[in-house]
Amino acid sequence: MQFATVIGTLVASQKYTGLEGVKMLVVQPLDRDRHPVGEPVIAADATAQAGPGELVFIVASREAALALPEPFVPVDHAVVGIVDEVELEARS
Amino acid sequence: MYIGQVAGTVVATIKHHMFAGHKLLLVERLDLDGSVLPRYDIAVDSVQAGVGDRVLVLDEGNSARQVLKVEPWGPVRAVIVGVIDEVDLPHDKSSFSEKSGLSVARGAA
Numbered sequence: 001m002q003f004a005t006v007i008g009t010l011v012a013s014q015k016y017t018g019l020e021g022v023k024m025l026v027v028q029p030l031d032r033d034r035h036p037v038g039e040p041v042i043a044a045d046a047t048a049q050a051g052p053g054e055l056v057f058i059v060a061s062r063e064a065a066l067a068l069p070e071p072f073v074p075v076d077h078a079v080v081g082i083v084d085e086v087e088l089e090a091r092s
Numbered sequence: 093m094y095i096g097q098v099a100g101t102v103v104a105t106i107k108h109h110m111f112a113g114h115k116l117l118l119v120e121r122l123d124l125d126g127s128v129l130p131r132y133d134i135a136v137d138s139v140q141a142g143v144g145d146r147v148l149v150l151d152e153g154n155s156a157r158q159v160l161k162v163e164p165w166g167p168v169r170a171v172i173v174g175v176i177d178e179v180d181l182p183h184d185k186s187s188f189s190e191k192s193g194l195s196v197a198r199g200a201a
Contacts, residue, residue, distance in 0.1 A: 001116075001134040001170060032099060032118060032132045046167065047106050057102065057116075057134050059167045063153045067108050067167030080167050081107030081116075088100030088118060089143055091128075 001057045001080065003030040006050050010042055018070035025050060025079060027058060032088065043077035044068055055083040095122045095176060096149040098141050102134050110166040117141060117172060119149055124181065135170035136160060148174035 008026035015022075023045040031037045034055065043058050046067035050056050056079045058064075064078035065071050096119035104116065115137040121129040126146075133149065138159055141147050149172055150156055156171045157163045 002132070003134070031130065032120065046108050049106050057104070059169060061153070061169065063167045063169045066153070066165045071165050078167060081104035081111065083102060083104050085103040086100060086118070087103075 001059045003032070003034055003083065003086075004028060004043070004056055004058045004079070005030060005034075005036075006052050006054045006056060006079070007040060008052060016074050018068075018073040019044075019075070022068060022073075022075075023048060027056065027077070027079065029058070030055075034086075041077050043079050044073075044075045046078045046080050047082055050079050050082055055086075057081045057083060093148055093150050093173070095124070095179070096120060096133070096135075096147050096172075097122055097128065098143050098145045098147055098172075099132070100143055108167055110160075110162050110168060111136070114160070117143075119147060119170070119172065121149075122146070124179070124184075133170035135172050136168055137172045139172055139175055141172045141175050146176045147172045148176055 004027040006025050010024040027043045028040045029038050065075040067078040067080050098117050100118045102116040121131040151170045153169045156168045
């Protein structure tokens, strides 16, 4: 799992069966110091509570769909937690 | 699996229910010289690892779910499954870096 910031939301009225009611978010992946890295991706919101501006963590690949109520859906990134606190060792 | 170094902790109140009661640690990937690579994972701890430890990290979903006993479902992939004491590379003659803090024995055989 990696950090990401929620930068937007995505609405699709026609979706694959099983994705009804699943909120889609536009997220920017971050490095360990929470600086943007790579291109934004669309992630399903498995917490159902994340919104723009929040620091979250995302899971990629097959495990993303396993976070959702219906695990046999075409999803490759999911928001699985909203970060309250990060405590990191200073870089040596 | 890869060798990582625990850089810190991540706390989240709102999270997938599978993570309830599990400690989340941020691990950075290391190369065999102990240098920190620009890749990291927020991983579930299964061995009471602490900040600064060099650890063995599993990054595969099916095994992770088996380790954490959350089969068949659960959005988990990275799990810390060991605290490393020693890495032995008997056929590598290059000098190893002290900065890994690991006992890395090279060229011993």
